[in-house]
Amino acid sequence: MTARIDPLGFAWGPFAYSAGQVLEQAVAATKSLDQDKLAEYMHKASFKTVSGDFSFGEDGEWSTSRMLWTQVQNAQPNNLEQFRDGSAQPIVWPPQARTGTLIYPYEKARQK
Secondary structure (H helix, E strand, O other): OOOOOOOOOOHHHHHHHHHHHHHHHHHHHHOOOOHHHHHHOOOOEEEEEOOOOEOOOOOOOOOOOOOOOOOOOOOOOOOHHHHOOOOOOOEOOOHHHHHOOOOHHHHHHHHO
């Protein structure tokens, strides 16, 4: 039985794979499995992953926020295919990643 919570596979898969890529790159660079050495390296390095390029700050969080805001727009009921290309759920923030414009107030989106 599957949970059927992410039928398109966008939510968790890429980030789990990216975590493995970060670990692989850190192990290759340090030639070690020592957690302290890996952590020290991870706080200084940049990583290229399937989820994009990023680095960690001193506190262990991403050095630059990678949070995205999306808004479901003009979606049709019972049509999962419309979400495959992102057109029904554009990124509305941050500006450098934006693929659509926020419809506000949302009542205007419901009128379309």
